[in-house]
Amino acid sequence: xxxxxxxxxxxxxxxxxxxxxxxxxxxxxxxxxxxxxxxxxxxxxxxxxxxxxxxxxxxxxxxxxxxxxxxxxxxxxxxxxxxxxxxxxxxxxxxxxxxxxxxxxxxxxxxxxxxxxxxxxxxxxxxxxxxxxxxxxxxxxxxxxxxxxxxxxxxxxxxxxxxxxxxxxxxxxxxxxxxxxxxxxxxxxxxxxxxxxxxxxxxxxxxxxxxxx
Amino acid sequence: xxxxxxxxxxxxxxxxxxxxxxxxxxxxxxxxxxxxxxxxxxxxxxxxxxxxxxxxxxxxxxxxxxxxxxxxxxxxxxxxxxxxxxxxxxxxxxxxxxxxxxxxxxxxxxxxxxxxxxxxxxxxxxxxxxxxxxxxxxxxxxxxxxxxxxxxxxxxxxxxxxxxxxxxxxxxxxxxxxxxxxxxxxxxxxxxxxxxxxxxxxxxxxxxxxxxxxxxxxxxxxxxxxxxxxxxxxxxxxxxxxxxxxxxxxxxxxxxxxxxxxxxxxxxxxxxxxxxxxxxxxxxxxxxxxxxxxxxxxxxxxxxxxxxxxxxxxxxxxxxxxxxxxxxxxxxxxxxxxxxxxxxxxxxxxxxxx
Numbered sequence: 001x002x003x004x005x006x007x008x009x010x011x012x013x014x015x016x017x018x019x020x021x022x023x024x025x026x027x028x029x030x031x032x033x034x035x036x037x038x039x040x041x042x043x044x045x046x047x048x049x050x051x052x053x054x055x056x057x058x059x060x061x062x063x064x065x066x067x068x069x070x071x072x073x074x075x076x077x078x079x080x081x082x083x084x085x086x087x088x089x090x091x092x093x094x095x096x097x098x099x100x101x102x103x104x105x106x107x108x109x110x111x112x113x114x115x116x117x118x119x120x121x122x123x124x125x126x127x128x129x130x131x132x133x134x135x136x137x138x139x140x141x142x143x144x145x146x147x148x149x150x151x152x153x154x155x156x157x158x159x160x161x162x163x164x165x166x167x168x169x170x171x172x173x174x175x176x177x178x179x180x181x182x183x184x185x186x187x188x189x190x191x192x193x194x195x196x197x198x199x200x201x202x203x204x205x206x207x208x209x210x211x212x213x
Numbered sequence: 214x215x216x217x218x219x220x221x222x223x224x225x226x227x228x229x230x231x232x233x234x235x236x237x238x239x240x241x242x243x244x245x246x247x248x249x250x251x252x253x254x255x256x257x258x259x260x261x262x263x264x265x266x267x268x269x270x271x272x273x274x275x276x277x278x279x280x281x282x283x284x285x286x287x288x289x290x291x292x293x294x295x296x297x298x299x300x301x302x303x304x305x306x307x308x309x310x311x312x313x314x315x316x317x318x319x320x321x322x323x324x325x326x327x328x329x330x331x332x333x334x335x336x337x338x339x340x341x342x343x344x345x346x347x348x349x350x351x352x353x354x355x356x357x358x359x360x361x362x363x364x365x366x367x368x369x370x371x372x373x374x375x376x377x378x379x380x381x382x383x384x385x386x387x388x389x390x391x392x393x394x395x396x397x398x399x400x401x402x403x404x405x406x407x408x409x410x411x412x413x414x415x416x417x418x419x420x421x422x423x424x425x426x427x428x429x430x431x432x433x434x435x436x437x438x439x440x441x442x443x444x445x446x447x448x449x450x451x452x453x454x455x456x457x458x459x460x461x462x463x464x465x466x467x468x469x470x471x472x473x474x475x476x477x478x479x480x481x482x483x484x485x486x487x488x489x490x491x492x493x494x495x496x497x498x499x500x501x502x503x504x505x506x507x508x509x510x511x512x513x514x515x516x517x518x519x520x521x522x523x524x525x526x527x528x529x530x531x532x533x534x535x536x537x538x539x540x541x542x543x544x545x546x547x548x549x550x551x552x553x554x555x556x557x558x559x560x561x562x563x564x565x566x567x
Contacts, residue, residue: 042286045286045289049280049282049286050280053285054273054280064526071285071288075293078293143274167236168232183233184227184232185232186231186232187228188228190232190235190267191260194260194264194267197267201263201267
């Protein structure tokens with residue numbers, strides 16, 4: 001299992017640059033899957049499921065429906081896994097399938113959603129719903145690493161705010177400093193994070209923000 | 214005001230303002246300053262955009278981390294198992310029997326009616342509805358009966374002797390054809406129900422210590438099945454009698470009858486009932502086996518209505534409203550390739566654990 005995990009991490013890093021081609025890790029996973037290794041299915045599921053659900057809920061705006069759509073995709077994947085020949089990478093395959101599932105779902109919805117459907121399917125919004133935002137391990141590793149590099153005071157305050165959801169006021173009381181200092185430290189953290197995450201932030205447009213509005 | 218803006222533009226933006234924007238806590242004044250600052254240079258605009266992306270990424274990450282992938286995986290496994298279930302000869306035979314049942318019933322009714330009326334016999338027919346299924350049948354007199362999961366109804370293939378007697382185990386909703394001369398009687402162990410033409414619901418599961426009768430329309434007489442049949446209560450619409458088998462007492466109250474027959478339309482309803490009954494209902498409804506590990510959970514009462522929710526969704530909702538936790542034990546196939554129930558163990562959630 002650990003070996004598998006390493007292979008996948010390796011795959012994620014390698015993937016940069018060859019977006020739509022099959023990766024070695026994908027081929028390896030597929031090989032195991034065809035031989036009936038159930039742990040591989042579980043592994044793939046846990047890698048992609050959370051991100052796919054959030055991705056789908058950007059389309060259908062409902063967590064339950066999003067989960068159903070993603071589960072359906074995985075069920076089909078499982079059924080086909082013994083015979084499936086992949087021509088794209090797993091990530092591409094899953095995100096495309098979920099997107100199609102969502103569009104199908106919206107097609108059967110009321111007129112109200114027709115507009116939404118049109119926007120989403122025609123939507124030549126560049127990099128719309130860029131899938132890179134949704135693969136938890138990639139996103140999380142990058143951000144966690146960047147946060148860990150912040151200066152001590154700055155990091156402490158940023159974590160109190162983001163992870164423990166404390167307001168600047170609460171943090172100020174907790175640490176015995178002024179509200180203004182807390183805000184300044186958060187601002188400083190933002191600048192540093194931005195500098196550190198430059199590559200990642202330059203990735204996609206924020207098209208799905210538009211969709212949410 | 215004007216002065217402040219100019220100062221900020223020249224000096225690059227203040228960290229505090231950036232933080233307030235990131236936290237969504239900017240004031241009206243902040244907004245004006247921010248807009249001026251963004252328009253001031255492409256670098257400023259790019260910094261603003263990046264902060265917005267960062268904010269969004271963190272929000273998405275939080276959402277992603279909240280998704281319960283274990284539960285999702287469990288659901289997938291369940292679906293996969295369903296598709297993989299080995300062909301069960303018994304099940305096929307049962308389906309064939311079910312399909313043939315009504316035509317045979319019609320035929321036998323017709324046959325017994327058209328054949329010599331002097332012969333006064335009747336065959337006892339039994340309809341069994343397994344767990345996970347609900348069924349609707351028509352009795353020889355034209356009355357309709359809906360049977361809930363895990364129920365059994367016995368009745369003669371023809372009603373005669375001016376009586377319409379049936380025997381119920383489980384839960385059923387009756388819509389009785391009016392016939393003042395032939396009373397319709399439902400036997401449920403120690404007690405029973407006599408009507409002439411009404412609709413009502415009865416619940417008498419052997420594993421439960423209560424027998425419940427709820428009236429929807431018309432008048433329903435409650436009888437005790439001793440040596441001499443005795444009518445002890447007459448119920449009007451929305452009245453409900455809950456009879457306790459252990460101490461032979463009963464409680465009469467007024468309820469919203471529609472909640473007690475909603476299962477007919479595929480709704481799973483809990484009416485402020487104890488956990489033991491909730492579990493029995495879920496077991497019958499989904500054909501699973503839930504085991505309660507901590508006896509103190511039995512004191513919890515639930516009130517809820519479910520329509521299209523899956524077993525998993527219901528368990529999750531129950532988990533949210535009571536300190537319970539559960540785990541699945543996969544159904545295993547035995548030697549004959551027959552798969553028994555999935556078992557779900559429910560236990561008390563320890564304090565502090567999520």
